[in-house]
Amino acid sequence: MxxxxxxxxxxxxxxxxxxxxxxxxxxxxxxxxxxxxxxxxxxxxxxxxxxxxxxxxxxxxxxxxxxxxxxxxxxxxxxxxxxxxxxxxxxxxxxxxxxxxxxxxxxxxxxxxxxxxxxxxxxxxxxxxxxxxxxxxxxxxxxxxxxxxxxxxxxxxxxxxxxxxxxxxxxxxxxxxxxxxxxxxxxxxxxxxxxxxxxxxxxxxxxxxxxxxxxxxxxxxxxxxxxxxxGVGNCHIYVDRSAKSAMAEEIVINAKTDRPAVCNAVETLLVHRVWAEKHLPSLCEKLRQQGVQVKGCSRTRALFPQADEAGEEDWETEFLDLVLPFRIVDSLEDAVEHIDRYGSRHSEAIITEDDTAARTFMRGVEAAAVYHNASTRFTDGSQFGFGAEIxxxxxxxxxxxxxxxxxxxxxxxxxxxxxxxx
Structure with missing residues (x-):
């Protein structure tokens, strides 16, 4: 040469x-x-x-x-x-x-x-x-x-x-x-x-x-x-209004606590207001029992007063730790808008029993991996059958x-x- x-x-x-x-x-x-x-x-x-x-x-x-x-x-x-x-x-x-x-x-x-x-x-x-x-x-x-x-x-x-x-x-x-x-x-x-x-x-x-x-x-x-x-993994899970509570709890807890220091762990939880009114306190408490610091917007804290206050900096942060901010939204469109603004185009998930909502979310979110009713923790070369990933x-x-x-x-x-x- x-x-x-x-x-x-x-x-x-x-x-x-x-x-x-x-x-x-x-x-x-x-x-x-x-x-x-x-x-x-x-x-x-x-x-x-x-x-x-x-x-x-x-x-x-x-x-x-x-x-x-x-x-x-x-x-x-x-x-x-x-x-x-x-x-x-x-x-x-x-x-x-x-x-x-x-x-x-x-x-x-x-x-x-x-x-x-x-x-x-x-x-x-x-x-x-x-x-x-x-x-x-x-x-x-x-x-x-x-x-x-x-x-x-x-x-x-x-x-x-x-x-x-x-x-x-x-x-x-x-x-x-x-x-x-x-x-x-x-x-x-x-x-x-x-x-x-x-x-x-x-x-x-x-x-x-x-x-x-x-x-x-x-x-x-x-x-x-x-x-x-x-890229870094500022990953989100959106819990839609029709999500099954047991499924949502299991997925969120896994995505946050299995290995919080990796890039496919969830970093922000977006929750539809209808689901939040019925199930949010239970989910927050179960996360706290797993050692997670729960933070939340004003609407979240009204439903779960033990949550610490969450703000703009939290939506932008890849914590890589047992910290999870909640934000209550009024619609799927609001959730997608939040992800477009703060997401890192890594992995995003929706939990819903509504197939139309799932399709809309998966087509509308800009990310390398988009999940329906599954944990973001699967974004991994070995899990995808690649042997490993670089x-x-x-x-x-x-x-x-x-x-x-x-x-x-x-x-x-x-x-x-x-x-x-x-």
Whole structure:
């Protein structure tokens, strides 16, 4: 590659160059070889779990000393179950069909020229993320299955855990026919390393940021490499007037309390006034029993005086915590208007027995995932059957919602002729 002699400087440049070379090998790797590598990676996580947990414990202690908020601490923490789920995600990827080489379209011209549209890898993916060690494994597995190399740059709060995970993956790949250099971890804690990574056109093909709004804004603003933007999750549930009370309570409690620190947890509850008059106090009390701080508009507090006051700032906030503001609305249209104003286009839900209301809501709400009578917690690559996800896109091009293997590919036109000329 022209200018390769200039690539011997920083850690970022060295690792991007190495990843580019590995990507060329991965692009032509056979499906069987990629699947063998994924199985080896899953096994390595369990084999090296003691070292991984030890590194994670150190990161957690440092995070506690640094005063990391509970949401980040929850995302940083690895448990035996979470590590097993990461390994299972790799095994699910192994069982999925290889997207590379899939013929998306084929047509033949009158002169016999055959034109095929074929799925191909993106190349080298730059991944920038905060306190999410699971992303290290998910991104590596997804990238490899789609024939890509990946350059990872996690936050300093998870540096030891990310290093231990990457070392385990390297040991696994070293025993296969695929290059262990396909997974690169940038360990330089300097913020300049991020800027360097997101401006490495020609070496990095796409940047995917996962983290808070500040990180995502910075990457989108500064990157000269194309960005697949993942978004924060200011998610809503609208309880319509015809909603079954037991169903509504179960869905809302799950969406708020199952894992409040993740982006698909509900952050605002919109309630039709008719339903609220009958059932709102009971729902509020059950949430409080689960440790949730209930906040509410003036109409909510009139029905449930124990609620704290909610205002404009609450509607705009992704709490990532056991906090849930309520707002009573007069109609479905009012609920949609609220979501249009404050939503982050991530996941929105309606609970209703009225099919017309459900259709109106699902067509009218601007979001990557829209639910009818189900928890927003399902917006997740593994739950959607993708094996894992590299992020949840809240934009429309080129991917939207949970991004799995196929979203990490592009396409190429391949034209077969018998001597045709124009």
């Amino acid at each position: 022209k200018g390769a002699e200039k690539m011997s400087g920083s850690e970022v440049r060295r690792k991007a160059k190495t990843a580019r070379m590995a990507a060329k090998k991965l692009a032509v790797a056979e499906e069987e070889k990629k699947n063998e590598a994924l199985e080896a990676m899953a096994t390595a996580l369990i084999r090296h779990r003691d070292r991984i947990f030890s590194a994670n414990e150190t990161d957690l202690l440092q995070g506690e000393k640094a005063g990391l908020p509970p949401a980040l601490m929850d995302r940083l923490r690895l448990t035996r179950k979470r590590l097993e789920e990461m390994g299972e995600g790799l095994c699910q990827l192994r069982r999925m069909p290889d997207p590379v080489g899939e013929i998306l379209d084929s047509r033949r011209r009158e002169d016999g020229l055959r034109i095929e549209k074929v799925r191909v890898p993106l190349g080298v993916i730059g991944m920038i993320y905060e306190a999410r060690p699971n992303v290290t494994v998910d991104a590596a597995g997804l990238a490899l299955k789609a024939g890509n190399a990946v350059v990872l740059r996690g936050s300093s709060s998870a540096s030891r855990t990310n290093r231990a995970l990457t070392e385990a993956l390297h040991r696994a790949l070293a025993g296969t026919s695929l290059p262990e250099e396909a997974v690169q971890l940038v360990e330089d804690p300097d913020r300049q390393a991020v800027h360097e990574l997101i401006t490495m056109n020609g070496w990095i093909d796409v940047i995917i940021p996962r983290g808070g709004a500040g990180l995502i804004r910075r990457v989108v603003r500064e990157s000269t490499v194309p960005v697949l933007e993942t 992020g949840i896109s809240t934009q429309k091009l080129h991917a939207r919602g949970p991004m799995g293997v196929t979203e990490l590919t592009s396409y190429q036109y391949r034209i077969h002729g018998t001597g045709q000329v124009r």
